[in-house]
Amino acid sequence: MTVSQSDFTASMLDPAASVPSGLQNPDGAAASKRFNVYRNNVAVSLSDALETAFPVVRKLVGDQFFRAMAGVYLRKHPPKSPLMMFYGAAMPQFLSRFEPAKSVPYLPDIAKVELALRHAYHAADTKPLDANALAAVAPDALMRTRLKIAPAIQTITSPYPIHAIYRANTVADASKPIMQPEALVVTRAGFDPEIHLINAAAASCIDALAQGQSLGEAMAVADDTLDLGATLGVLLAQGAVTEIY
């Protein structure tokens, strides 16, 4: 008559499974509908958490599709931590293999953008580098200089116009996306994360800087479409550089 927590969770996640015997109503009979309270609470609370985490994905596929997709996701990927604000980390990978979503090929990358925005929202606070500090570095030392990049900063590169699609679904009067590759960087100057359109070369340069490579090394990683001045301009304006060394 003992109900192990393994029995309990297995039945809870499978609506077709029978209720573990040993769970009773006050008359001592099997507690079937009562057990469904837990089934429902878990599915609804996890599905709600995914809706909160992925509003643009939801807008792109519609409420009904999203709910059904979330129901599959939450059973395949139940949370591994009580920090619900980070739930959904496997969503891009899940969506890329989710057959019913194949007709929206940019969906996994939009999910990546939404994950990056949440990560940035909760990232550690940092103090931006003084705007003149980089200008004060001697020209012959500049390429050897390393920049410490704030933990909120993340780049995403996509074969799809992710920046334009994200904006078209979040900003009134945003321009219509043109089907072309795009890259973006997520920044957080104050408390509200933002996305900025960059190109793939700038994204690889920023990634190299964030990994501790020097400006010279980070330039070498990128191809000749890199506009170093513009890239550093975005980073400095957004308080993304916290230190030079």
Place this chain on the structure above:
Amino acid sequence: MLDVSNHTSLPPRPGVGYKPQHYNDIMRDPGPVAWLEIHAENYMGDGGRPISQLRHLAERFPVSVHGVGLSIGGEGTLDPDHLARLKHLVGWLNPASFSEHLAWSTHDSHFYNDLLPLPYNAATLARVAAHINQVQDTLGRRMLLENPSSYLAFAESSMSETDFLRELVQRTGCGLLLDVNNVFVSATNLKTSPQAYIDDFPLDAVGEIHLGGHDEDEDETGATLLIDSHGKPVVDPVWALLDYTLAKSGPKPLLIEWDTDVPEWPILCAETERAAMALAPA
């Protein structure tokens, strides 16, 4: 890190479950609200607006940290990473109180985001007591344990919930968080008397009282099935049960919980005004 809080205990006055959308309202005019409760897990990020707001709130109000993810009733060991995050939060915030639930939510390294029930017997008592001791040793402070909302019973239970809680208090020195709505929900669902539960509850150990709203449904036999949803006003029979409790316990820190379909501040504030009247009847 900087200790932002000088508030070392919760006052026996109304408090409210803090929601970020009410930040400006609360800072401008908290009405009868004398303290705030936060869910620990929402403040375990590295920084950003949540942590900043919490620092500002803690300068002005006593804060109660209420955990929903520790899984104290779990069969497995407590998650050391989660315990470490909790220790960090309690360390820098130095809250007036820390509380958790008599429930489990994690099993086999998966977190189910709900408060799941456990049977009450010698084996579960020993396990829960060991977990409470571990939490109190890690945090270096006494914790409060909250009574759950029950929807069903375990055939393997051999103790009443009140005996189970009283025994935990004796074994671990923990305090209790008495959720009066949960008492009403459980008593209705299990066809027992809510007043008898209060009569048998170790009220001396109560450090805080919770009040919240519930939903009403029925099971397949047509019996009333109340569901603890925290999405509505507190119903009159629960206010009456609160009066019954306070008449026996004396004034206690009294929290209004409203976690889903969260209303505008004036509606929540009106609930805390009613709580203030219950604490100081004319």
